[in-house]
Every structure is written in structure tokens, then in C-alpha cells.
Amino acid sequence: MADTSATREIFVTGLKNAHAMENQALSIMKPQVSRIENYPEVARRLEEHIRETEGQMTRLEELLQQLDESHSSMKDMALSFTGSMAAMGHTIAGDEIVKNSFANFAFENYEIAAYKSLLTVAELGGFPSATSALQANLQEEQNMAKWIDDNLRTVTTRFVELREAGESAKV
Template sequence: MSDDKTRDIFITGLKNAHAMENQALSIMKPQVKRIENYPDVAAKLEEHIRETEGQISRLVEILTSLAEENSSLKDAALSFTGSMAALGHTVAGDEILKNSMANFAFEHFEIAAYRSLITIAELGGFAAMVNPLQANLDEEIAMAAWLEDNLRPTTIKFANLKEAGMSAKI
């Protein structure tokens, strides 16, 4: 593979990652605004929103260092789909559970995306960009682990609230 083709793959991956992180924000921000009975989930989402904003900044720095910019079209398209996904769960009686499952799946998508992007960075000789990408990956792995660890307690709380006839609203 020529250096130009590897660079193109890397740039495309960076632009995709930037759009993916904007999509993540468009999913998490509406969720956190609706949470009433799960303060631990709200706090973690707020923390991860701040991390995601930092991830976007790291991606912009990498793109800028390569004399590239994010794709506004990709950002807009994925932000829109993220907003629609978040909106779709609002009508569900078990919104908190659906959001927890969807967030868990999305975190794993991000993990796979960063692992692939780091591999391309290594193959393409972009060693200086591996550390910021690894920082993003580490944050995604930590969030996925938190979601996994908290799915059971969140589900139990949801079931207990429903069983007690209380609002289990997210």
C-alpha cells in the first residue's frame, strides 16, 4: 500500500471518528436532560460528555496537524441520526434500559473504531498521533466497562421502581 493511500485511509478514519464523537454527543445530551431517577447514570453521562468533547478536540488537533479538517457533512449526518436514535427511545416505557443497552453497544463501536484507527496510524507512520488516539480509546473502554458494571443495578432499580408503582422514568 502506498503512503498516500494509507494517509487517505487515516484521514478518512479521523473524519469518521470526529463525526462519530459528534453523534455520541447528540445521543448523550438529550438522555442526560431526561434522567430523573438515576443520578449515578446522569453523573456518568455528564462526565463522558466532557470526555467526548475532549476527544473531539484531540481529533481536531490531529486533523489540523495533517492540514485537514473534519467533514461537516458527516458530522451533521451522524449528529442527526444520533438525535433520532435518542428521540426514538423516549417513547419506550423502559427508556433507561434501552438507553443503557444502546450506549453500551455504541461504546463498543467506538472502541473498535479507535483500535482500527490506531492500527492505521501505526501502519502509516503516524506514530505521534497514536497517544491521543489511545487516550480516546482508553476513555471509551472505561465508559463501556462502567456501563457493563451498571447495567444490572440500573435494571434492578428500574424493576423495583415499577414494582412499587413508582415512576421509573429515566
């Protein structure tokens, strides 16, 4: 397929949505990491993924610039707000760290789906120069989802152990 105006519009909208999605991810992860005390391995991985996410946003901005477009500040702001509210919602839960793990795993898989779809549109629309950046973002999201999956048992076990010992287990 060639770079048609409809496909280009779909691609640009997808890139803008992905940028806003990554902005939302930051607004979820930053408050989480600031509250973690008893799970240093989770804090370290979230800090690493925050840096990756910032790099992902830069890649998306570069792709948009190549298309003479820019990210949507309105979408960024709206999704950042909803991400902040989602992060705050778990702070009242007695099992905040576990709920955050569930939500983060779900969000990582949402991001994976979004990048797979964007890669398909890039292929259909004839945007081969975007493939490398989108593949890099996809790989980082897949790595994070795998890390959460691989560590859910450890986080849950630590949570239960802390609670059984009468210690603070929230974060």
C-alpha cells in the same frame, strides 16, 4: 509501512469519521442526560463522558490540523441528526433507561473498535504522533463501556424496583 498517500487517505478519512462518530455520541448522550431523574449515578457518568467526548473531538481536530485537514461538517451534521433520532426513539419506551443502557453499551463498543482500527492505521501509515491522542480516546471509551457493563444490573434493578413501587421508572 511508510506514510503512503493511500494510507494517509485512509487515516484522514478514519479521523473524520471518528470526529463525526463523537459528534453523534454527543447528540445521543445530551438528550438522555437531560431526561434522567431517577438514576443520578447514570446522569453523573453521562455528564462526565460528555466532557470526555468533547475532549476526544478536540484531540481529533488537533490530529487533523497536524495533517493540514479538517473534520467533515457534512458527516458531523448527518451523524448528529441520526444520533438525535436514535435518542428520541427510546423516549416512547416504558423502559427507556434500560434501552438507553443497551444502546450506549453497543455504541461504546463501536467506538472502541473504531479507535483500535485507527491505531492500526496510524501504525501502518507511520503516524506515531497520533498514537497518544488515539490511545487516550480509546481508554476513555473502554472505561465508559466498562462502567455501563458494571452498572447494568444496578440500573435494571432500580428500574424494576421503581415499577414495582408504581413510580415513574422511565428515566
